[in-house]
Amino acid sequence: MIFRISQVVSFFFVFIFSVGVLLAHDSAPTGGPVTDEPSKEQQAAQTGTLASPLTYAPLLIAGLMATAATRALWMAKQSKYNWVFYAITFLLSAASVIHILLGLEGDMLLLLNGIGYSVLLGARFLPMASKHPYYVVMSGITVVYTLVTIVGYILMHDRLDIVGSATKAIEVALISLLTLQLVGSRSLESTIT
Incomplete structure (x- = not known):
């Protein structure tokens, strides 16, 4: 049962992380002064590159920690530790x-x-x-x-x-x-x- 919960939690956070990356990738930044040159955020949105890995770090860390916690609980029930x-x-x-x-x-x-x-x-x-x-x-x-x-x-x-x-x-x-x-x-x- 705990192993199944661990799998569900893992897939949930991977899904949330992927959706977050896709939404951030598709949304172009708005606002700011009007200039002829695009801002760094606009360039990143146009080229398909992400601004910073740390933008998505909380989702990734939450997913990894939740997965590790549920797997550790499962392993604790299965082993001598x-x-x-x-x-x-x-x-x-x-x-x-x-x-x-x-x-x-x-x-x-x-x-x-x-x-x-x-x-x-x-x-x-x-x-x-x-x-x-x-x-x-x-x-x-x-x-x-x-x-x-x-x-x-x-x-x-x-x-x-x-x-x-x-x-x-x-x-x-x-x-x-x-x-x-x-x-x-x-x-x-x-x-x-």
Whole structure:
């Protein structure tokens, strides 16, 4: 049942994203001063190119996050992992997608940061990921990487914007869950030995 819901949610957001792109593509911007040269928006509408990938990013991110959440719920019922594992996976995915989309606007540092989050996400699914020493080390590396990202953002930006604040909230939640996972794994290890 949950898998079917996941498929419906996936198709719904892909459909909404596609309709949004088509509507934005077909609508020509209006208003502004009358000049002989067309504006950048009018040129983009005439040539069929889209003004910015970030225009459609909220729909894409919402679709990816909803799909990942429903799939994580389905996988949690099918496997041995608990909700913390899937919440961490979801938050890593969100941070990765946001940084990559913002990096596509031309900021190479954000693009590389998003790729780094993707690598950390992929490392969670390696065959040795369920072994105790491995995921403790990977969780520690992810915490340090996320802390460096947060500190770097604070040092490089003099003001907070909505996307930056939301991304930092995701990263703080990620650090909290990773810490919860590390504390839980240490208490489990101490009860075994």
